[in-house]
Amino acid sequence: MKVLSLFDGMSCGMIAFRQLGIPVEEYHAYEIDKYAVQVSKHNFPEIVHHGDVFQGDFGNLETSRNDSEVNRIQGFDWLIGGSPCTYWSIAQNPDKRETTANGIGWELFQQYVRALHEAEPEYFLYENNDSMDNAIRESISEAFGFGPVMINSALVSAQFRKRLYWVGKRNPDGTYSKSKIEMPVDRGLL
DSSP: OEEEEESOTTTHHHHHHHHTTOOOSEEEEEOOOHHHHHHHHHHOTTOEEEEOGGGOOTTSOEEEEETTEEEEOOOOSEEEEOOOGGGTSTTSOTTTOOOSSOSHHHHHHHHHHHHHHHHOOSEEEEEEETTSOHHHHHHHHHHHTSOOEEEEGGGTSSSOOEEEEEEEEEOTTSOEEEOOOOOOOOOOOO
């Protein structure tokens, strides 16, 4: 499987695929936090890091197998990620919180949409916080062509965090259809 991960953090996507027993042939990450990248490189030296999403050419990614051989990446199976939620969260200072589809939070989200159109993965998963303003939620749903599923992380972890997930499968015409997401079983941790 080939994975393109935006806003990769410490590569939790790779952790999830491994825990599910899904082999990853290639994993390409975009992340700018130097500490998150250090952790990722330490735990997963095979990940190819590309840096800033604003500089990404998602339809023309390359990876070097060695100093003399450069390979173009085609046919991503998954695009995963969630742009930083700090701009949209209710935890943000009310005077600085973005409540409409503009500002740096929206610009970051637009990089995800650009990657979706350029890389044309078979599937995508976009995640963000449930406390975002309804106008932003509706704009994201409009961009993908369908609405999210809300899952509270308290079902599977020791934290109460409502998260929104948009998960789509590519259609032959290039659009995406909503994939069915089953609610996780409550593990009773909280």
